[in-house]
Amino acid sequence: MISSRYTRRQVSDLVVRSACVLATVLALIPLVSVLYYVTSRGLSGISLSFFSELPKPVGESGGGMANALVGTLKLVFLACLLGIPPGVAAGVYLAEFGHSRFGKWVRFSADVMSGVPSITVGIFVYSLVVLQTKHFSAFAGGIALAVLMLPTVTRTTEELLQLVPESLREAALGLGVPQWRATLRVMLRTAAPGIATGVMLAVARVAGETAPLLFTAFSNPFWSNGLNEPTASLPVNIYNYAVSPYEEWHQKAWAAALVLLLLVLLLNVSARLLVPRSVGAR
Amino acid sequence: MSVSHEVSPLIRPRSKILTRFGRELNWGDFVFRRTTALLAALVIAVLAAMAAAMLHGSAESMAKFGLGFVSSQVWDPVRDVYGALPFIYGTIASSLLALCFAVPISLGVAIFLSELAPAWLRDPVAFLVELLAAVPSVVYGLWGIFALAPWLRTTVEPLLASTLGFLPFFQGQQRGFGMLAGGIILAIMITPTISSVSREVLRAVPGELREGALGLGATPWEAVRVAVLPYARSGLVGAAILGLGRALGETMAITMVIGNRSEISASLFAPSYTMASVIANEFSEATGSLYLSALAEVALLLFVVTVLLNILARLLVWRVGRLPLGGNL
Numbered sequence: 001m002i003s004s005r006y007t008r009r010q011v012s013d014l015v016v017r018s019a020c021v022l023a024t025v026l027a028l029i030p031l032v033s034v035l036y037y038v039t040s041r042g043l044s045g046i047s048l049s050f051f052s053e054l055p056k057p058v059g060e061s062g063g064g065m066a067n068a069l070v071g072t073l074k075l076v077f078l079a080c081l082l083g084i085p086p087g088v089a090a091g092v093y094l095a096e097f098g099h100s101r102f103g104k105w106v107r108f109s110a111d112v113m114s115g116v117p118s119i120t121v122g123i124f125v126y127s128l129v130v131l132q133t134k135h136f137s138a139f140a141g142g143i144a145l146a147v148l149m150l151p152t153v154t155r156t157t158e159e160l161l162q163l164v165p166e167s168l169r170e171a172a173l174g175l176g177v178p179q180w181r182a183t184l185r186v187m188l189r190t191a192a193p194g195i196a197t198g199v200m201l202a203v204a205r206v207a208g209e210t211a212p213l214l215f216t217a218f219s220n221p222f223w224s225n226g227l228n229e230p231t232a233s234l235p236v237n238i239y240n241y242a243v244s245p246y247e248e249w250h251q252k253a254w255a256a257a258l259v260l261l262l263l264v265l266l267l268n269v270s271a272r273l274l275v276p277r278s279v280g281a282r
Numbered sequence: 283m284s285v286s287h288e289v290s291p292l293i294r295p296r297s298k299i300l301t302r303f304g305r306e307l308n309w310g311d312f313v314f315r316r317t318t319a320l321l322a323a324l325v326i327a328v329l330a331a332m333a334a335a336m337l338h339g340s341a342e343s344m345a346k347f348g349l350g351f352v353s354s355q356v357w358d359p360v361r362d363v364y365g366a367l368p369f370i371y372g373t374i375a376s377s378l379l380a381l382c383f384a385v386p387i388s389l390g391v392a393i394f395l396s397e398l399a400p401a402w403l404r405d406p407v408a409f410l411v412e413l414l415a416a417v418p419s420v421v422y423g424l425w426g427i428f429a430l431a432p433w434l435r436t437t438v439e440p441l442l443a444s445t446l447g448f449l450p451f452f453q454g455q456q457r458g459f460g461m462l463a464g465g466i467i468l469a470i471m472i473t474p475t476i477s478s479v480s481r482e483v484l485r486a487v488p489g490e491l492r493e494g495a496l497g498l499g500a501t502p503w504e505a506v507r508v509a510v511l512p513y514a515r516s517g518l519v520g521a522a523i524l525g526l527g528r529a530l531g532e533t534m535a536i537t538m539v540i541g542n543r544s545e546i547s548a549s550l551f552a553p554s555y556t557m558a559s560v561i562a563n564e565f566s567e568a569t570g571s572l573y574l575s576a577l578a579e580v581a582l583l584l585f586v587v588t589v590l591l592n593i594l595a596r597l598l599v600w601r602v603g604r605l606p607l608g609g610n611l
Binding site: 126 | 308310313314315317318319321323325326331332336339386387388389390391393395398407409410411416418420421423424425428429470473477501502504506524528530531532533534538558562565577581585588591592593596
């Protein structure tokens, strides 16, 4: 009697353990499949001209996506420029002075903002910038991506600053350093590698964003000069090419997806390689 | 993160007291504090501006259609009549379907990673699961169009129709593109979110509970079932709601596979349309202020719902780890 009950418990334990392993395998199958498809279909589309030429019209062979590649880099650079400094500063504020009611509201807003759908950010920037300037631009796209980065950068900075031992600050203050220098030169510098990791993950995320760019940066079959013109980007191009009915455009979409995926994965992996060297590593 | 907010008593009060006793104010500190506070206020300002922009944009549509906007099925740009019900239905149905797939799998992943897996396996597997979240949405969409949808059309949907075809969910033309494809792709995309939050929640469960159960002779699964899961319940619900919030707002991948037809059908094979998709598809070519306003109202609805879900989820997740040891069991 007892032993049969014991066996039953052992069996159900085994069943659930196997189910958990199965779930993990199941969760990873799409990753493997996506990587396989993107590599196998995209690789043949990668050539020198992909990186150096403009897209050709349907029916003509050849052509590349040089403008979209540059466009994506432009947009991401703009987003970093507009998103990282305020994000880090807000994070510093939260870590240093954020015990007030105001600090709670900032923290709350950042958390809420990180859950806002990216497409609504697109609408927001559309009405804020595109409607005012009356045209799509790289500038608008950069702002949209910066808005998406802002909450992540803020919260990462705060969390990592709070991991820095308080004794470091005390040591600096004890030497007569004013508080702002202690924060910037001691606390922030100690937390820097960890913050860099978080920022790179945020950059990797926005580099692949499509929805907020659809009606901010829009798209452009040619080179765009400066930041005030509609700008092509890899994600938007992948979307436009994928839903087109043309076989050769599908091919281009896979190639672009491979480049984008490599870019994003590279950022992700290098971000994680940074972690172990930081004092603030979790 | 449960980092303590306490500051060493040696530091903060000193400057306060000295300032009160007439010490000269450090201008660097003053400027530093004000600048960072200003940029912190920017976070609140952006969120508020976002809400204001969408409220402002949708004013015309709200005035014209009122509550009928969410209950009408007609979306006709030619006659300038707009009702968002098919999109609301499509969004909710696809997200709930995604939860049905993603919650059991994510829970399995989280339990495996936090309770059962050998220590050397945990970090690599967790990294791989997080890579799932790193793949851009549009790449999932591309994969969905050319890999997932054809597979569903040729393999999965005929199988479902022949075995469970008596149910209304598995009837009708098998296209590959439709609610089922949308639900699956959303499930793939929210699995990393739900599983990593669940894992954090399970980690916050005090070890004594596990040890107590194991010490009484429970098998590892029984320990999880009787000691860990009840304690973590609200946090796990929070994780699922966080995933739901992401699924509702997800745009590109689902736009590429759900079929984009504004009809309400019980069948999972039928094409559908979501709120985010209609914005993505129609916003840049919308002419006429009422049309734009209606799309802005869709965006506003999406914004409000995701914000509320996020707040709820965070409250639930935050509760775990603050429960008393004996409480709530």
